[in-house]
Amino acid sequence: MENILEVINxxxxxxxxxxxxxxxxxxxxxxxxxxxxxxxxxxxTIKLIMNLxxxxxxxxxxxxxxxxQHEKEIKQHIGFVYDESHFYDELTLDETKKxxxxxxxxxxxxxxxxxxxxxxLPLDKKIKELxxxxxxxFSLALAxxxxxxxxxxxxxxxxxxxxxxxxxxxxxxxxxxDEEKSVFFSTHITSDxxxxxxxxxxxxxxxxxxxxAKDDILDNYCIVKGGIDLLDTYNQKAFVGIRKTQYNFQxxxxxxxxVQNLFKGNVIIEKPSxxxxxxxxxxxxxxx
Amino acid sequence: MLNLILxxxxxxxxxxxxxxxxCFFLVFAFQSMEGTAPVAATIAVVYLLIQYSFAYDDKNKSxxxxxxxxxxxxxxxxxxxxxxxLYIGLATVAYMFATLVIKMINIPLKVQFLSLQTISIxxxxxxxxxSFYLPVxxxxxxxxxxxxxxxxFLLFFFIPMGIISLNQKPGFSLxxxxxxKDAISWSNWQITLLVIGFSLxxxxxxxxxxxxxxxxxxx
Numbered sequence: 001m002e003n004i005l006e007v008i009n010x011x012x013x014x015x016x017x018x019x020x021x022x023x024x025x026x027x028x029x030x031x032x033x034x035x036x037x038x039x040x041x042x043x044x045t046i047k048l049i050m051n052l053x054x055x056x057x058x059x060x061x062x063x064x065x066x067x068x069q070h071e072k073e074i075k076q077h078i079g080f081v082y083d084e085s086h087f088y089d090e091l092t093l094d095e096t097k098k099x100x101x102x103x104x105x106x107x108x109x110x111x112x113x114x115x116x117x118x119x120x121l122p123l124d125k126k127i128k129e130l131x132x133x134x135x136x137x138f139s140l141a142l143a144x145x146x147x148x149x150x151x152x153x154x155x156x157x158x159x160x161x162x163x164x165x166x167x168x169x170x171x172x173x174x175x176x177x178d179e180e181k182s183v184f185f186s187t188h189i190t191s192d193x194x195x196x197x198x199x200x201x202x203x204x205x206x207x208x209x210x211x212x213a214k215d216d217i218l219d220n221y222c223i224v225k226g227g228i229d230l231l232d233t234y235n236q237k238a239f240v241g242i243r244k245t246q247y248n249f250q251x252x253x254x255x256x257x258x259v260q261n262l263f264k265g266n267v268i269i270e271k272p273s274x275x276x277x278x279x280x281x282x283x284x285x286x287x288x
Numbered sequence: 289m290l291n292l293i294l295x296x297x298x299x300x301x302x303x304x305x306x307x308x309x310x311c312f313f314l315v316f317a318f319q320s321m322e323g324t325a326p327v328a329a330t331i332a333v334v335y336l337l338i339q340y341s342f343a344y345d346d347k348n349k350s351x352x353x354x355x356x357x358x359x360x361x362x363x364x365x366x367x368x369x370x371x372x373x374l375y376i377g378l379a380t381v382a383y384m385f386a387t388l389v390i391k392m393i394n395i396p397l398k399v400q401f402l403s404l405q406t407i408s409i410x411x412x413x414x415x416x417x418x419s420f421y422l423p424v425x426x427x428x429x430x431x432x433x434x435x436x437x438x439x440x441f442l443l444f445f446f447i448p449m450g451i452i453s454l455n456q457k458p459g460f461s462l463x464x465x466x467x468x469k470d471a472i473s474w475s476n477w478q479i480t481l482l483v484i485g486f487s488l489x490x491x492x493x494x495x496x497x498x499x500x501x502x503x504x505x506x507x
Binding site for chain 2: 047050051052053054071072073075076078080082084085086087088089090091095099100102103104
């Protein structure tokens with residue numbers, strides 16, 4: 001399978017934070033959700049991929065090419081949407097488009113106007129007159145109008161209402177249908193990903209906790225609930241995260257098969273959501 | 289690249305009109321100081337336009353957007369330096385326009401016209417100012433270089449003005465142009481070319497430094 005994005009042992013040190021040799025790959029034609037709490041390193045990773053930050057170690061390959069040696073060529077085929085609008089407030093949408101379009105060799109005005117129509121964006125208005133949702137849609141329209149093979153989105157859904165969010169997700173789903181495009185999509189709203197993502201990469205405190213197919217994650221992980229008397233020091237170690245009260249416990253286990261051996265069917269097993277997985281991993285055993 | 293320069297003009301189209309108005313004001317305000325109005329007008333207008341172009345880049349962190357587009361960082365820096373030359377041209381035209389209008393409608397003012405001497409002095413000062421300021425603002429961004437900016441403004445605006453007005457008084461002959469002229473009996477044109485050539489060289493060195501700085505900038 002051809003990889004669109006490969007991140008290998010990527011490292012970046014800041015004063016109080018470090019990205020510690022993270023690795024993951026995104027195959028062509030899929031959506032990867034990049035999740036983690038605030039400050040986990042999501043934006044840092046995206047900025048490193050876009051060469052807005054300089055890496056301290058490791059390798060990033062986009063379309064199989066080094067992201068710095070072939071920077072301009074690679075960026076021809078990357079569409080980006082960030083959490084804030086970085087356009088010039090004073091320019092109208094039309095002026096912004098006229099500024100940006102000439103930089104892309106395969107800019108397609110028809111596609112752009114198609115999205116402007118779908119998103120109902122007023123071309124003659126200034127950027128500063130748009131709502132947050134409209135700015136995001138405009139950003140997306142620009143990102144989709146130059147035949148991008150990889151869409152990189154940094155928290156595109158944050159601060160948007162559920163209707164706009166769901167519209168965005170529908171569009172994402174639609175654009176990967178031709179299996180030529182891939183999407184790398186960071187968010188802390190995990191429910192967005194349950195709808196569209198094929199792969200999930202979970203980052204926490206600068207480290208990749210897991211990176212695998214979403215269905216595998218949801219199949220393997222399970223929430224186990226039972227009476228507190230069932231716990232002992234041995235089986236307690238099997239939990240990724242656990243929460244105990246005076247009478248009972250519930251916790252996350254990363255392998256469904258283990259549960260039968262550990263508890264002999266005396267417990268309730270539930271399917272977790274991505275949010276449950278994120279919460280248990282982040283909080284770890286601090287409940288205990 | 290042309291696109292980047294045009295964008296800088298487009299975002300500050302309002303300031304362009306303001307700059308023209310400012311020229312009228314300076315023709316009026318610098319009545320008593322012989323030879324200073326054209327220089328002051330050019331420096332002020334160019335200073336203003338450079339400032340605004342960086343302020344607009346900073347406002348929404350638009351450099352993040354620029355550097356995510358398929359543009360090399362070198363081109364972004366080059367565009368800023370070429371813009372400075374364009375602003376000098378615009379400021380000169382704006383000042384010429386202001387003096388012509390005042391002359392044509394016969395306002396009883398003592399208008400100071402542009403001369404080769406004033407053009408070369410302002411070109412030199414603006415280039416010097418830009419050569420110092422651009423590497424700093426390209427490294428730290430507009431807001432973080434604000435302090436440097438204020439100090440630079442005071443240095444580059446008032447010191448040359450002071451020298452020029454001193455020069456008008458009998459007994460002083462500090463002007464670079466004048467002493468050069470005495471020393472090597474060149475024509476005004478030759479001196480102007482020399483000053484402009486030197487200024488351009490200075491900008492080239494500064495641009496080279498800025499490209500290196502900007503290549504390592506993090507956003």
